[in-house]
Amino acid sequence: MNAPVEAKKKLRVATTSLAGCFGCHMSILDIDERLFPLLGLIEFDRSPLTDIKHCGPCDIGIVEGGICNAENVHVLREFRNNCKILIAIGACAVTGGLPAQRNHLDLGDCLSEVYLTEPGLENGLIPNDPELPLPLDKVHPLHEVVKVDYFIPGCPPSADAIWKFLTDLIAGRTPKLGHGLIKYD
Amino acid sequence: MISQLETAPHPETLRRVAIEPISRVEGHGKVTLLLDEDDHVRQARLHIVEFRGFEKFVQGRPFWEIPVMVQRLCGICPVSHHLAASKAMDQIVGVDHLTPTAEKLRRLMHYGQILQSHALHFFHLSSPDLLFGFDSDVAKRNIVGVAAEYPDIARQGVLLRKFGQEVIRITAGKRVHGTSAIPGGVNKNISKEERDFLLKDIYQIIGWSRDAVHLAARLFQQNLDLYNSFGRFRAHSLSLIRADGAMDLYHGGLRARDMDGRTLFDHVDYGHYRDHLGEQVKSWSYMKFPFFRDMGPDTGWYRVGPLARVTQCDFIPTPFADHERRDFLAFERGKPDGGAAGATLGYHWARMIEMLHAAELIKELLHDDDLLGADLVVTGERRERGIGVIEAPRGTLIHDYQVDDDDLVMTANLIVSTTHNNQAMNEAIRQVARQHLDGRKLTEGLLNHIEVAVRAFDPCLSCATHALGKMPLEVELLDAEGSRLDAVTRDLQGFC
Ligand code: SF4
Numbered sequence: 001m002n003a004p005v006e007a008k009k010k011l012r013v014a015t016t017s018l019a020g021c022f023g024c025h026m027s028i029l030d031i032d033e034r035l036f037p038l039l040g041l042i043e044f045d046r047s048p049l050t051d052i053k054h055c056g057p058c059d060i061g062i063v064e065g066g067i068c069n070a071e072n073v074h075v076l077r078e079f080r081n082n083c084k085i086l087i088a089i090g091a092c093a094v095t096g097g098l099p100a101q102r103n104h105l106d107l108g109d110c111l112s113e114v115y116l117t118e119p120g121l122e123n124g125l126i127p128n129d130p131e132l133p134l135p136l137d138k139v140h141p142l143h144e145v146v147k148v149d150y151f152i153p154g155c156p157p158s159a160d161a162i163w164k165f166l167t168d169l170i171a172g173r174t175p176k177l178g179h180g181l182i183k184y185d
Numbered sequence: 186m187i188s189q190l191e192t193a194p195h196p197e198t199l200r201r202v203a204i205e206p207i208s209r210v211e212g213h214g215k216v217t218l219l220l221d222e223d224d225h226v227r228q229a230r231l232h233i234v235e236f237r238g239f240e241k242f243v244q245g246r247p248f249w250e251i252p253v254m255v256q257r258l259c260g261i262c263p264v265s266h267h268l269a270a271s272k273a274m275d276q277i278v279g280v281d282h283l284t285p286t287a288e289k290l291r292r293l294m295h296y297g298q299i300l301q302s303h304a305l306h307f308f309h310l311s312s313p314d315l316l317f318g319f320d321s322d323v324a325k326r327n328i329v330g331v332a333a334e335y336p337d338i339a340r341q342g343v344l345l346r347k348f349g350q351e352v353i354r355i356t357a358g359k360r361v362h363g364t365s366a367i368p369g370g371v372n373k374n375i376s377k378e379e380r381d382f383l384l385k386d387i388y389q390i391i392g393w394s395r396d397a398v399h400l401a402a403r404l405f406q407q408n409l410d411l412y413n414s415f416g417r418f419r420a421h422s423l424s425l426i427r428a429d430g431a432m433d434l435y436h437g438g439l440r441a442r443d444m445d446g447r448t449l450f451d452h453v454d455y456g457h458y459r460d461h462l463g464e465q466v467k468s469w470s471y472m473k474f475p476f477f478r479d480m481g482p483d484t485g486w487y488r489v490g491p492l493a494r495v496t497q498c499d500f501i502p503t504p505f506a507d508h509e510r511r512d513f514l515a516f517e518r519g520k521p522d523g524g525a526a527g528a529t530l531g532y533h534w535a536r537m538i539e540m541l542h543a544a545e546l547i548k549e550l551l552h553d554d555d556l557l558g559a560d561l562v563v564t565g566e567r568r569e570r571g572i573g574v575i576e577a578p579r580g581t582l583i584h585d586y587q588v589d590d591d592d593l594v595m596t597a598n599l600i601v602s603t604t605h606n607n608q609a610m611n612e613a614i615r616q617v618a619r620q621h622l623d624g625r626k627l628t629e630g631l632l633n634h635i636e637v638a639v640r641a642f643d644p645c646l647s648c649a650t651h652a653l654g655k656m657p658l659e660v661e662l663l664d665a666e667g668s669r670l671d672a673v674t675r676d677l678q679g680f681c
Contacts, residue, residue, distance in 0.1 A: 022211050023260020023361045029309070030360055032347040033340065039329055049309065050327045051208045051633065098257040102242045110241040115466050118240065118598060121473075122465040122482055129469035131217055131232050156260065156361050185362075 011059040011170060014045040014083060018072040019099045019139055020065025022048070023156045024090035028062070030159035041170050058083045060169065066096040067140040071133050080146040085169070088142045089162070091155040091184070098155075100139040107137055150175065154183050190615040193219050193228035204632050207639055209310040209327070211261045212646025216614060216635050224625060226618040231611050231639060233472035233646055240597045248277050248571075248588045249368055251597075255584070256362045258601075259645055261305070263362050264298035264353060265577035265602075268435075269584040272573030274368035277588050279565025286558030287370035292435050293550045294356035294365070295575070299434060299543040300390075301349025302578035303491075303536050306643045307397065308342020311533060314637045315404045320630025338400070341393045345540070348383075348390045352547060355379045370562035380551055387548045391505070394541040398509045401537040402516075405525055409517075414620065416529040416613035416638040417522065419444040420486070421477065422493035423605065425576050428452065430499030432542065434576040440497055441477060441487065449477060455574040458583055462600070474607050475600060486608035489580030490642060491535035496526045503549070506542035513538060529613050532641045577602045579643050603644045613638040 017025060025048060031038065046055040055061065055075075061083030067073055080086055091097035102110060116124040142148050152165060161181040168175035193199055196219055205215035219228035239258060243251065252270040256263035268291055275283065283291070313326040316335060325333070332339035350360045355375055357363020365371045405412045426440040427433035438452035439461065450461060464473040465482040476485035487493075496514065501507040513534055517523035525531035550556060573584045580602035587595045617638045622631050 017213070021257050021260040021263075023257070023263065026260045026361050029305070029346070030350060032350075033343055035343060036332060036340070039332060044327070044329060048208060048211070050329075051323050051636075053206065053208065098254065105242055113241045118464075120459050120462070120464055120598070122463045122476075125466040125468060127466065127468050127471050129232075131215075131230075131469055132471060155257070159360070185359075 008041075010041060010043045012045050012057070013042045013047075013060045013062065014055045014058045014079060015047040015049075015062040016055070016064070016075055016079065017048065018063060018065035018075060018093070018142075019068040020090060020092040020097070022064070024064035024093075027090075027154075027156035027159050028162055031163050032159070034163060038166070042166075055079050055082045059085065060166075061086045062089050063087065063093055063142060064089050065092045066099060067136070067142065067145055068099060069133050069135045073145055076142060076146055085149045086142075086146065087150045087152065087165075088148045089152045090157060091153065093142050094151045094153055096139045096141045103138045107135060152177075155185060157181075158183065190226065190229050190618065191611065196228065199227055202627055202632070204635055207636055207646075209313070209636070210640055210644055210646060211259075211310075212644070214639070214644070214646045216639070218618060218622070218627075218635075220627075224623070224627070226623050229611075229615045229618040229635075230469055231607075231614055233470045233607070240599060243594055243597045246594050247592050248274055248586065248594055249592075251586065251594065252366055252368075253362070253364055255599075258599075260361050261645055262298060262302050262577050262579070264294055264357065265575055265582050266584070267357070267363065267366055268295055269573040269575045269577070269582045270586075271366035271368065272436075272575065273571035273584045273586050274573070275370075276571035276573070277568055277586070278368040279568055280369045280563050281565075282563070283370050284558070284560040284563060285555045286374055287561050287563075289550055289553060289555050290356055290371050290374060291366055293547060293556065294353055294363075295435050296543040296546045296550070297349045297352025297356065299349075299578050300394075300540055300547070301346045301353065302643075303540040303543070304342055304345035304349060304397075306578075306640075307401070307533060307537060307540075308339065308345070310643075311640050312338065312342070314633070314640065315401075315533065319634050319637050320628070323629055323633075326633070341396065345390060345393055345397070348386055349543075352383060355383065367562065369564055372561065374558060374561065375556050377557060380556060383547070384551050387544070387551060391541070391544045391548060394537070394544040395505060395509075398534070398537040398541050401534040402509075402512070402525075405528075405530065405534055406516075412530045413517065413523055413525075413528050416617045416620075416641070417527065418529070418609075418612045418616055419527065420488045420609055420612070421449065421480075422497055423477075423487050423489050423581055424494040424497050425455070425574065425581060426452065426498060427502075431502045432494055432498035432500070432539075433502075434494075434539075434543075436575070439574075439581075442497055449479070455583070456572050458572070458574065458585075458600075464600070464604075470607070472604050472607050473600075475605050476608075487605065488609040488642075489602060489605040490532065490578075491539050492526070492532045493580065494576060495535040495538055501538070501542050503542050503545035505545055506538050509538045509541060529616075529638060529641045532643070536643065579603055579645055580605050601645070603642070603646065606642050606644065610639055610642050610644060613641065 046052040061079040115126045165175045199219035202218045207214045255266040255270045309328045354360045357365045421443045423441045425437035427437045440451045441449040463478045464475045476482045516525045583600040585598040621634045
């Protein structure tokens with residue numbers, strides 16, 4: 001109706017890192033000074049860059065890293081419930097990535113290796129405080145737990161790929177990366 | 186004693202407040218506080234809630250894969266892991282000295298990393314606290330708020346980081362998780378065009394780095410009482426040092442000093458790190474607690490990173506940074522409990538001095554024709570054990586491997602920078618809890634004070650433990666009334 005003429009509403013974007021290395025977040029920041037025009041179009045909700053600790057209603061959710069404990073599931077579901085579009089960014093989110101290298105090992109063996117038998121230890125003790133969440137036996141990609149709308153491969157995807165993807169999405173186009181931007185390393 | 190706040194006598198009678206996840210740090214962690222009825226803080230702990238099983242799953246991999254694999258511990262300082270592992274693998278292939286071209290290219294990559302990581306931490310993550318105040322509006326306490334109110338500062342931060350990332354891209358092949366360091370050397374040099382591309386901006390970068398040191402110094406001086414005392418504690422320190430006592434972030438011997446500045450050990454071959462450093466495990470953190478063996482775990486803990494390095498070195502071998510170092514050390518020196526050099530928030534100032542040093546070193550290297558050389562790799566006689574140590578942006582980083590006759594890794598032990606600071610970070614939050622939170626109604630702004638103390642160390646909780654996965658938040662089982670049940674079991678994996 002006769003709403004006042006106002007700047008187009010900014011898209012709200014949340015990002016989080018689950019079982020990832022933060023490299024995908026670094027690649028987002030690698031858009032460098034393109035960050036400033038982007039900030040004219042989006043605003044951040046929960047993200048490692050803000051002090052918002054829980055995700056609220058958002059247009060876009062970007063998740064780095066796979067799922068390696070129940071709390072990852074919790075955060076992922078919080079994102080899925082709040083974000084209209086959910087994006088799995090990077091090898092870890094898409095396939096489990098390097099952390100999933102542990103999937104063929106026994107978790108107990110890993111813990112005892114690190115906390116009981118490693119040389120140089122003053123005391124052998126497996127941390128067990130209730131404040132410490134327990135790991136899942138296996139690392140899972142995101143789509144095994146929730147519906148994922150888009151997958152961006154790469155370890156990490158390049159900043160140019162992320163830029164193309166986001167600008168397509170913000171402009172209302174179906175994101176297309178195409179030759180040279182899709183990479184798996 | 187602040188350490189009394191580590192463990193409260195009757196935790197079950199106390200109220201729990203958690204800061205989770207800690208934001209504007211790299212990686213995941215949380216702080217829990219236990220308070221009594223009068224809001225007195227009885228316990229404060231920084232929990233690293235991730236478990237790194239990396240040491241285990243790297244076993245059985247061919248050794249030449251390791252420098253590329255281990256980077257995935259951390260996307261913020263992948264170069265540090267890439268290079269520490271490569272230094273260890275140099276030893277495995279029997280190489281003690283690289284070609285000048287290889288060593289200089291690795292150093293250039295490393296200084297690019299120091300520059301980008303320090304810029305990221307200061308501008309993108311910490312500057313909102315420092316520019317707006319620790320309890321300022323949470324909505325603007327981030328880089329977006331800084332960009333709106335201090336556009337020049339935000340822009341310089343972004344461009345400083347960009348330059349560091351470009352140095353990494355050109356030397357390592359990719360900005361994040363590059364591949365150029367290999368056992369015995371590097372697999373690429375750089376071209377004249379690439380060098381000229383970097384040279385074009387380096388003087389601007391040095392200028393902005395100097396501005397950043399002055400900004401960090403000014404912020405400290407303007408809020409002197411607060412910055413001096415905030416989370417302050419006395420601690421021993423550890424860093425690598427060059428043979429002539431200069432700061433050297435790529436290579437050197439281990440130097441340790443006690444809290445009074447007396448030398449504990451010096452120029453120790455880092456291959457013998459185990460003779461000097463032990464590690465303790467505590468039930469409430471996946472991150473171990475390292476200590477100097479001679480002193481034991483209770484009193485032997487120490488700090489690493491920019492504050493330790495800038496105060497421990499005899500000089501910084503580049504002129505601008507050394508000048509800033511002297512100003513830093515002289516500031517308020519001699520006052521009881523004064524001086525930026527012993528202050529937790531002095532880390533920011535020291536970090537910017539190192540950023541300037543890295544920029545100056547990059548300039549020096551870019552004028553060195555060895556970067557264009559073709560002699561990239563040397564080989565030697567295979568050895569069984571390789572230990573690589575480097576000063577990562579956050580502090581001393583130790584990689585230690587044994588490799589069998591089939592070239593497969595048998596054992597791996599990593600002590601990452603942030604782990605060394607574990608007890609120090611816990612001391613800092615306990616001090617802040619006592620100074621600023623005790624007996625008060627906790628607000629968001631007060632709780633951020635705790636995070637400000639953690640951020641000063643620039644912890645990389647992503648590095649600190651990894652690969653068996655991260656556990657950023659607690660797994661909590663609540664009963665119908667909402668109270669917490671203890672019984673957290675592995676069956677939680679049945680999540681689908
Ligand atoms: S995909 Fe690669 S860069 Fe991204 S979080 Fe995983 S390991 Fe890090």
